Amino acid sequence: MNNLLSRLFGRARKGSGATAKDRLRFVLQHDRINLPPERMEEMKREILAVIVKYLVVDKERVEIDLEQRDRSHSKLTAEIPVAIHTATTANRAEEKNVVAAKGAGANGANNGADTEDEAEDASAEAEEAETPKAIEDEKSDQGDQGDSAEDEKSKPG
């Protein structure tokens, strides 16, 4: 719909239309999973706090993100680089069956190499989460459609 010119020049000097789009993307991402931005940050901190109890994590490179394919399919992805020390670290990880066990567990046990600080990217993808569609307004109604909030949202938008 945009012509080429406005596309070429529109990029460099970002108009408020583009800002609107970015802001909408952000706000809808949180609206759709009913989790405000600050709570999401809190959750990330908690997730990390659990993981560091079991693994040595390269905190600088941790990425926990929410991906959204469409309104009803959101996916939480975590990229958590784990430092590999010795077999002890690996065993502990295996034992506890930690989320990011892939990198540490497998490598540590198999090659048994003492590559001291080689960081391995263990990525953990949380199960595809159906977006909870809270229907708060049902309270005021007599609840005619309220039940359908949790089911059958598999069809694409």
Add this chain to the structure above:
Amino acid sequence: MGGKVVTISSGKGGVGKTTATANLGISLASLGKRVVVIDADIGLRNLDVIMGLENRIVYDLVDIVEGRSKLRQAMIKHKKFADLFLIPAAQTRDKMAVSPDDMVNLTDELREDFDYILIDSPAGIERGFRNALEPADEVLIVTNPEVSAVRDADRIIGLIEAADKGPGKLIINRLKTDMVKKGEMLSSDDVFDILGLAIIGIIPEDELVLSASNSGIPVTLNLQSKAGMAFNNVARRVIGEDVPFMNLDANPGILQRLVGLLNGR
């Protein structure tokens, strides 16, 4: 099951639901369809004035539901189209006077004799919206290319899908092509990217819409109006025609623009 129930909804208020309903009603009627438009915005009746039928009202939606009026008695026939009728909202009652089941019963009766039953939904996500949604076969979501309107549209789209009435279709109203070109307004593509719903109409901002509501003659009857043409295209898409989207920025050609400049515009 006969006629089709099309609900016009939005979430946010004031984006153009009533304007869209009136114009679609007129356009569908002019395409030879038998049409009833229902004002479901109880307490804030408006569709009657937009259609220029305000002085013919005797009974309203609540009168029908509460048995004071027969369905036919409360239906107001349009001046120009013999097969276009309005069921007005009650002005002095609130939305709880009608239930979603009432709306289903009412529209089931209308389906027998009409091709399209259009329901003008109130703003919001509460009872009035539920009333308008419950009987719908198809939902058209009106939004403006603007952050709050799109956000509210997203919310309503979620509720429509949760009620198994989705996916709706989008009408993007009040698009200002010149602002989009300057990058100062969301384009229809942007809105599509964000909401992910098929677009059934793109309606330009048009001063003639105000003139139309002043006179009670919906803008689609004004052949000079781009918004009117765009609404007419929506109606044709509703009945299943494959109508290309009109080029909204074709208006001032370079020559015209030069003339405009010379004239100091």
